[in-house]
Amino acid sequence: xxxxxxxxxxxxxxxxxxxxxxxxxxxxxxxxxxxxxxxxxxxxxxxxxxxxxxxxxxxxxxxxxxxxxxxxxxxxxxxxxxxxxxxxxxxxxxxxxxxxxxxxxxxxxxxxxxxxxxxxxxxxxxxxxxxxxxxxxxxxxxxxxxxxxxxxxxxxxxxxxxxxxxxxxxxxxxxxxxxxxxxxxxxxxxxxxxxxxxxxxxxxxxxxxxxxxxxxxxxxxxxxxxxxxxxxxxxxxxxxxxxxxxxxxxxxxxxxxxxxxxxxxxxxxxxxxxxxxxxxxxxxxxxxxxxxxxxxxxxxxxxxxxxxxxxxxxxxxxxxxxxxxxxxxxxxxxxxxxxxxxxxxxxxxxxxxxxxxxxxxxxxxxxxxxxxxxxxxxxxxxxxxxxxxxxxxxxxxxxxxxxxxxxxxxxxxxxxxxxxxxxxxxxxxxxxxxxxxxxxxxxxxxxxxxxxx
Amino acid sequence: xxxxxxxxxxxxxxxxxxxxxxxxxxxxxxxxxxxxxxxxxxxxxxxxxxxxxxxxxxxxxxxxxxxxxxxxxxxxxxxxxxxxxxxxxxxxxxxxxxxxxxxxxxxxxxxxxxxxxxxxxxxxxxxxxxxxxxxxxxxxxxxxxxxxxxxxxxxxxxxxxxxxxxxxxxxxxxxxxxxxxxxxxxxxxxxxxxxxxxxxxxxxxxxxxxxxxxxxxxxxxxxxxxxxxxxxxxxxxxxxxxxxxxxxxxxxxxxxxxxxxxxxxxxxxxxxxxxxxxxxxxxxxxxxxxxxxxxxxxxxxxxxxxxxxxxxxxxxxxxxxxxxxxxxxxxxxxxxxxxxxxxxxxxxxxxxxxxxxxxxxxxxxxxxxxxxxxxxxxxxxxxxxxxxxxxxxxxxxxxxxxxxxxxxxxxxxxxxxxxxxxxxxxxxxxxxxxxxxxxxxxxxxxxxxxxxx
Numbered sequence: 001x002x003x004x005x006x007x008x009x010x011x012x013x014x015x016x017x018x019x020x021x022x023x024x025x026x027x028x029x030x031x032x033x034x035x036x037x038x039x040x041x042x043x044x045x046x047x048x049x050x051x052x053x054x055x056x057x058x059x060x061x062x063x064x065x066x067x068x069x070x071x072x073x074x075x076x077x078x079x080x081x082x083x084x085x086x087x088x089x090x091x092x093x094x095x096x097x098x099x100x101x102x103x104x105x106x107x108x109x110x111x112x113x114x115x116x117x118x119x120x121x122x123x124x125x126x127x128x129x130x131x132x133x134x135x136x137x138x139x140x141x142x143x144x145x146x147x148x149x150x151x152x153x154x155x156x157x158x159x160x161x162x163x164x165x166x167x168x169x170x171x172x173x174x175x176x177x178x179x180x181x182x183x184x185x186x187x188x189x190x191x192x193x194x195x196x197x198x199x200x201x202x203x204x205x206x207x208x209x210x211x212x213x214x215x216x217x218x219x220x221x222x223x224x225x226x227x228x229x230x231x232x233x234x235x236x237x238x239x240x241x242x243x244x245x246x247x248x249x250x251x252x253x254x255x256x257x258x259x260x261x262x263x264x265x266x267x268x269x270x271x272x273x274x275x276x277x278x279x280x281x282x283x284x285x286x287x288x289x290x291x292x293x294x295x296x297x298x299x300x301x302x303x304x305x306x307x308x309x310x311x312x313x314x315x316x317x318x319x320x321x322x323x324x325x326x327x328x329x330x331x332x333x334x335x336x337x338x339x340x341x342x343x344x345x346x347x348x349x350x351x352x353x354x355x356x357x358x359x360x361x362x363x364x365x366x367x368x369x370x371x372x373x374x375x376x377x378x379x380x381x382x383x384x385x386x387x388x389x390x391x392x393x394x395x396x397x398x399x400x401x402x403x404x405x406x407x408x409x410x411x412x413x414x415x416x417x418x419x420x421x422x423x424x425x426x427x428x429x430x431x432x433x434x435x436x437x438x439x440x441x442x443x444x445x446x447x448x449x450x451x452x453x
Numbered sequence: 454x455x456x457x458x459x460x461x462x463x464x465x466x467x468x469x470x471x472x473x474x475x476x477x478x479x480x481x482x483x484x485x486x487x488x489x490x491x492x493x494x495x496x497x498x499x500x501x502x503x504x505x506x507x508x509x510x511x512x513x514x515x516x517x518x519x520x521x522x523x524x525x526x527x528x529x530x531x532x533x534x535x536x537x538x539x540x541x542x543x544x545x546x547x548x549x550x551x552x553x554x555x556x557x558x559x560x561x562x563x564x565x566x567x568x569x570x571x572x573x574x575x576x577x578x579x580x581x582x583x584x585x586x587x588x589x590x591x592x593x594x595x596x597x598x599x600x601x602x603x604x605x606x607x608x609x610x611x612x613x614x615x616x617x618x619x620x621x622x623x624x625x626x627x628x629x630x631x632x633x634x635x636x637x638x639x640x641x642x643x644x645x646x647x648x649x650x651x652x653x654x655x656x657x658x659x660x661x662x663x664x665x666x667x668x669x670x671x672x673x674x675x676x677x678x679x680x681x682x683x684x685x686x687x688x689x690x691x692x693x694x695x696x697x698x699x700x701x702x703x704x705x706x707x708x709x710x711x712x713x714x715x716x717x718x719x720x721x722x723x724x725x726x727x728x729x730x731x732x733x734x735x736x737x738x739x740x741x742x743x744x745x746x747x748x749x750x751x752x753x754x755x756x757x758x759x760x761x762x763x764x765x766x767x768x769x770x771x772x773x774x775x776x777x778x779x780x781x782x783x784x785x786x787x788x789x790x791x792x793x794x795x796x797x798x799x800x801x802x803x804x805x806x807x808x809x810x811x812x813x814x815x816x817x818x819x820x821x822x823x824x825x826x827x828x829x830x831x832x833x834x835x836x837x838x839x840x841x842x843x844x845x846x847x848x849x850x851x852x853x854x855x856x857x858x859x860x861x862x863x864x865x866x867x868x869x870x871x872x873x874x875x876x877x878x879x880x881x882x883x884x885x886x887x888x889x890x891x892x893x894x895x896x897x898x899x900x901x902x903x904x905x906x
Contacts, residue, residue, distance in 0.1 A: 048827075053827075306884060328879055334885075335888055424866075430858065430862055432795075
């Protein structure tokens with residue numbers, strides 16, 4: 001199947017799809033248009049550039065347009081914004097920053113992989129210098145420069161999601177005094193409150209001031225326009241700050257799709273078939289702009305995760321190249337490391353399960369992930385949640401030592417397979433004293449939970 | 454359900470069963486008889502006592518008969534060998550070392566958990582001082598004493614299975630020069646040759662002399678009977694040695710069962726139902742003396758693993774207490790750490806799958822288990838094997854950095870669930886740069902394999 005493949009968006013989903021399509025059918029002419037100046041970077045690595053662990057931003061880039069053309073035969077046009085899609089005329093209108101004029105690019109099959117954009121909270125004084133987000137590599141460049149001049153002493157992080165937590169760690173490692181402000185009652189809304197509390201304890205231990213149930217009203221600026229403090233609602237607490245980092249969530253970038261008659265789903269993301277095709281034939285969508293079927297609830301949801309975006313991109317790429325591949329869905333598995341602990345989750349939390357209408361049973365245990373004589377500290381809390389009626393394992397959460405992180409993948413696999421608590425409790429997991437436990441803590445949690453039925 | 458529960462064997466399966474039965478029904482009178490002088494120890498920890506990491510052998514013991522009685526209300530009689538089971542009279546004849554006379558213990562329900570015994574190879578000069586195995590804690594005591602006197606400089610390890618490898622590492626850590634002799638063409642017969650070769654490379658790097666396809670003919674002893682060398686067959690190579698460790702495999706301890714009309718299965722282990730019941734009503738068997746259903750082949754097999762023994766013991770304990778629990782089976786998941794690498798496997802290797810009649814496809818990749826800026830060395834090879842006809846994932850093997858170890862549990866879960874390569878390749882696994890990869894190496898291996906179909 002030859003033809004012209006156009007991909008809008010040059011990161012996880014778009015890059016993967018373009019590469020996969022070209023690999024499946026090398027005769028295809030594959031073009032990526034990317035609104036930003038760079039393609040194929042790891043935005044997840046940004047906190048580690050800011051902490052100083054990654055020396056150069058370019059270390060987070062897998063390809064430049066040049067290397068992509070040379071190594072994979074794919075054309076990438078950067079600083080090139082798609083502004084309209086014409087399904088009937090099979091072309092996309094773009095504006096290239098260098099040209100400042102519109103141009104059109106024809107396609108036979110199209111992928112929309114426009115990703116997400118950060119939610120902008122309603123805070124006075126948000127616009128201007130010293131306030132940063134982290135959705136593009138350029139954000140890290142600007143923030144890195146600001147940190148390099150050595151005048152930053154105090155930072156406020158607005159939003160206690162995983163990016164806020166990673167940034168908090170990075171800023172503390174850079175020697176800043178950090179206050180983390182979260183409007184809801186807990187950090188990490190993807191965890192249940194009891195598990196999130198363990199993450200908050202770690203931040204406390206590391207000297208981070210955590211304020212929950214507090215909203216930022218205003219960012220106070222000096223007469224030169226620089227940030228000098230953050231003022232909270234209700235009480236008017238004022239926190240001195242030289243820098244503010246904002247991450248209060250993301251939303252799918254769907255303006256272009258919406259304006260082009262591409263249908264959105266109930267979640268607000270682009271509705272796609274299992275083949276990642278939109279309502280318009282030959283036009284696909286993948287990544288954080290598209291919906292993902294949740295394998296537990298069956299619902300079309302938003303899962304703004306790089307892992308899911310890459311898998312969707314792979315399937316979309318195969319279909320762009322004429323194969324018939326399908327993406328089955330995902331279970332929302334994620335992990336974050338903050339200082340000495342990891343927090344991981346998969347499936348449904350107790351709260352999410354209740355919201356989805358399940359009557360749940362759950363159990364939480366603390367277990368060790370290797371023999372105590374190898375690492376006395378390798379402990380973590382494991383929480384498992386099940387459906388009271390069916391006995392099905394709905395989800396798991398883990399907070400503790402980094403050695404516990406990959407146990408979430410075991411739970412994710414069991415959840416994806418639709419295993420009952422009883423089935424999962426007999427999983428044949430590996431043990432040797434340096435790297436495991438005779439009774440894997442996940443099995444201990446499941447055994448405990450099975451007694452509740 | 455009240456009554457007298459008797460358990461023969463006081464380790465993984467027996468201890469777990471006794472504890473579980475008593476917990477399910479505290480009115481039960483539960484007694485363990487154990488032929489050796491100790492109960493409830495971690496034989497897997499023995500290499501780490503010998504290396505010096507575990508200071509005292511008692512650190513590997515979870516319970517003494519006293520603490521077991523006080524904490525769990527279970528009686529344990531040690532140095533007490535069961536010599537006959539009378540199913541019709543519901544009693545077991547025992548010989549207590551202290552008494553040197555037979556006694557009988559009545560039971561209402563019985564568990565045979567006699568474990569395994571090491572295979573004794575046919576080697577001249579094997580009997581006598583300075584030759585050790587590691588099947589009981591007492592073996593470690595004797596070997597520890599021999600090492601403590603400081604006169605051991607050279608050791609020969611006979612058998613390249615996982616215990617032989619762990620012992621090799623321990624002896625090297627104690628400063629000994631070690632030669633490892635394996636009669637077959639590769640170490641670790643549970644791995645395919647290509648994967649086992651990576652373990653052999655690690656031993657080479659650490660200065661261990663590995664001789665494969667060589668058999669020991671004779672252990673040469675001084676006039677005082679001490680070991681001075683090991684002589685090989687074919688060629689007559691002579692290797693100077695002060696100590697010999699032998700681990701050439703294990704077999705189920707079934708002499709008592711056989712003599713008592715308890716039926717064995719085709720594998721040579723005790724045949725059991727899903728409830729862990731033998732052919733004799735009310736008489737159960739669990740652990741390394743019993744068969745285990747392989748969840749891939751469906752065959753009754755021997756899986757001499759502590760993890761499987763503990764799970765069987767748990768199920769047997771519930772049934773001893775009157776519940777109706779069942780053990781579904783296992784997939785032979787195991788892991789061993791040798792110096793800087795782990796070697797893990799689950800399901801069927803390519804060779805095992807071929808032997809079981811499958812036509813297989815497989816793929817091997819090398820991947821990194823966290824971002825390179827967190828640990829450049831966190832690499833491992835992952836091999837996945839599938840059924841060519843059905844597409845079902847049959848097994849996986851991993852050799853490399855210890856961070857890769859728990860990925861085998863993900864594969865074990867997918868294999869247990871009967872997933873196809875395609876299903877498993879889309880598993881939603883966690884990623885954050887410090888603890889994972891955007892494309893988990895297991896998924897990379899599965900994606901590569903899926904292209905072979």
